[in-house]
Amino acid sequence: MAADAWKAHAALLLVQLNYGAYHVIVKLAVTGGINQLVFCVLRDVVALTILGPLAYVKDKGKPPSFIRLLSVLIFFLGLTGILGNQLLFTLGLNFTSPAYAAALQPAIPVFTFLLALAFGTENANWQRIDGKAKILGVLVCVAGVLIMALYKGPALLGDDFSDLNLQGIAVAA
Template sequence: MAAAVDGNILKAHLAMAVQQLFFAGYHVITKVALDNGVNQFVFCMFRDLVALSILAPVAYLREKRTRPPITRHLLMSFFFLGLTGIFGTQLLFLLGLSYTNPTYAAAVQPAIPVFTFLLAVMMGTEKVNFLRYEGQAKVGGTLVCIIGAALIVLYRGPELVGYTDLNFVANSDLSARSQPSPYEWLLLELGLDRFRLGVLCLIGNCTCYAVFLSIMAPVLKRYPANLSVAAYSYFFGALLMVGTTLLMTNGSTDWILTGSEILSISYAGIIASGLNYGLLTWCGKFLGPALVALFYPLQPVASAFLSLIFLGSPIYLGSVLGGSLIIAGLYVVTWASYRETQATHGVIPFLSQASEPFIDKDAPINKNSYQGDSGSSRSLSNP
């Protein structure tokens, strides 16, 4: 049994790595479709409908005998998963991508674990003890990630790799519509240009995804049918997206799709949505939200590389420096979380400022100084 669990954990790690590569390809393919003029709302709606048409029958056939009964509380949870992880996340990402570029869109994604950590602290599901090195490392790593994200937004710097194509830049600065929509006019009147508007949308995308991951973990414990969770989430997300698209689109021209746009929607619906969200919910059962979020720093590397090859988008010094800080801070937070988990189970001792990390096992120990977050006392000599 233990070997089977270890095997599933290894498969989950590999699946999350592959998922980030698929997401990086989605960044590039979608940017091309947006620059060609596809409407963001129409793109999201068709993407969700394609994903739902795949997830729903697969979930029904594979889990119809194993999934628990649906309750009103579960339906409400599925609605919030669809609202944050499908509707809010996808729409804000598409809007942000249309006003920036794939490299910047992927560079903001590593902030998802930071937002997830901050949300968990505010909700009380994550505890920080400032008297232990693990707690200090969590706070310090979070601050480093925030500084890295701010550096990416505020500082571009010289080009390190690639070249600036003026035609490409001009097309990247245009939204999918030739004229701003009403909400864009309001933000532009407040002094926000399209690039900063895109950054705000990408930050909102990360916030929605952090909420989605925080809600998904307890839902999977109560309803361990991961494909059904993804299908129900996409049902509510697609429902919200259809209503929003009908309200926000003008004229029949928004619904006309070219061959390349249909190909982009197919990739987004089948690979980036159906397959990736199915993998995400499955991996969440074995890894948890913290480790799932850990893999998102792989997106900037893969996306920048694919953007350089297929779009000619240059890589700037600010992106490299900011991305390095985000990844460094992220791994500090992850290291601290891992040590706390091991110490809580008695595998290793807590690193407290009040004691030395290495203590003779026969020396007297004040057990009160090793109170865990769960409230149970432990000693180093008797884990």
């Protein structure tokens, strides 16, 4: 089992690299003048044209496992969850940089946990080990967000790849 652990770490690294590339691509597209709603719809249409045939081929010959009402609910969940999420992301990215968007990404589990606490679907008992682990995880995520947002280190790729250039502002040499 430990010999296959590298696959999980490689997959996690690949996902994070994809997120970083996606943030930069979206920022360039929005800065280039594409409408945010059009971008989000095109993104979902491309995903549907790729994943739709794959799902059909994989489940060919199997009876449908859900009813019409469930299909409608899944549609509205996709509309509000995926399309709404990406639309709000691209609208927000219009006012900030890909680095800032990437810095806030570790905060997603924090917001999720706090909402779950507020709605009562999650509890964090400080007296138990699992409660301590949950709170420690939230603190680690908050620390990661603060470090990524506030730490100003040396440029890895030079001034040509700075956030100011992505925003269309010339960087003085």
